[in-house]
Amino acid sequence: MKNRIYIKDLKDHVGKEVTIAGWVDVRRDQGKMVFFDMRDMTGKAQAIVIPNRKEVMEVAKEIRPEWVLKIIGIVNKRPDKNVKAGILNGEVELEVTNIEILNKSETLPFDITNDTSGINEETRLAYRYLDLRSERMQKNIRMRSEFVKKVREFLFSKMFTEIETPLLTESTPEGSRDFVVPSRLNPGNFYALPQSPQQYKQLLMTGGFEKYFQIARALRDEDLRADRGFEHTQVDVEMSFVEMEDVMNLIEEMMTTVVESMGFTIKQKPFPRITHKESIEKYGADKFDMRTEEEKKNKNILAYAWVVNFPFFEKIDNGKWTFTHNPFSMPIPEHVEWLIKGENIKNILTTQYDLVCNGYESGGGSIRAHKPEILKATYKVMGYSEKEIEDRIGHMLKAFTYGVPPHGGIGLGVERNLMNFTGESYLREVVAFPMTRGGKTAVMNAPKPLEEKQLKELGIKLVK
């Protein structure tokens, strides 16, 4: 649009004619004069239509909230008695000389000029595109973008390369349940959507990139919670030639740089570190909130801490051992021997480090097993046969025979972090198009049945 200026910049054009575009926010019809607020992505401003502008007045009488307008007008300083101090454009208003209706709008199903958190969420999700117009949702989604942008900038400044890994990949029976995708070219066979880019990023280390990151989607088919969805985004990082300290220090620097530039205050620097054992003893959990009640009232305080020295394995119902965090992790250096010999299993500690913030897990990672015998030993402890090991991770064991550097990394949950930044209690409030707890998509109508033709192509027969 030619000559359009943003509403936040109106005050810089006092006395001049400008063009703005946006939505009608609130309309106040005084009879002979009409006021209405215009809203664009940068803010709001009052528009005023005065009596002697007959043609404009005719249009002004017609317009309704949420209509989309292009407006030409003169930016005036408000009369002293009408100045609204402290708010955007509180000192100026736009005297409208022309209104072009770009689009009309039906009356909205709910009020978006106020916080929509009190509105039935089913309705909000059915009309998510309207909900997103509300100030709080705009703020949340924009803050998410800002966070990701700053993380990218930081990592690029540290010589990282952003690399995408496949979405269609191999199913891994251990861990969480996979979302699967049928293969048309290989009937009866299925891809799985990644629960994490774990194996690919380790292969990228094997591939010599040394410093990789990705803003990666991860999918898990497990029941939903207030802070958990089917899909989430993680800042996925992996580095070669590193030990625990290297990764933790880099991530600590990254989070500090990023969140401080976003206006937050970090309670304690450097981040305190405590062992898993201490965490359980002190807080009864492996994540905790170190803020005082007073600090919790201030939305801008982030209390980070590292938790380390997690047990590598735990016993499950059938008496077998399974990993607590990540089977690809390395034990702490002094416990490598135990793992390889398969002894003292319950005492083996892993190099896992979790970043905790305000009661949520901000991220977690580890140094990885980069020698085939160590990774293999982990699977042996878990009771896998040689053949099963080959089936599961044969490709990794093979890759690791070709000079893989020692490496480690971390994944930071974007939504969990945003919940801390925004003070939201629900993951759905920081996702543009979240699902219901029953797995129904916002606005659109998934999941739904496939047509017979599609099923046939995929070689799928439904059973009752």
Added chain:
RNA sequence: GCGGCUGUAGUUCAACGGUAGAACGCUCCCCUGUCACGGGAGAGGUAGUGGGAUCAACACCCAUCAGCCGCGCCA
């Protein structure tokens, strides 16, 4: 899979075993300084769905569906 809560007008809620009200929104009228403008008039719901006990239910019971919260699950 389990447990709990919820489902009444467009939205947020209320009342009541005898066929529903308010606020906001919406429509129309009045108003030259409003800014969640104000004033007046009006339209709009048969109660998620199905069944049952009752002379009679939105209200009680059962089932079912949907949503939310938690548990299980979530390397």
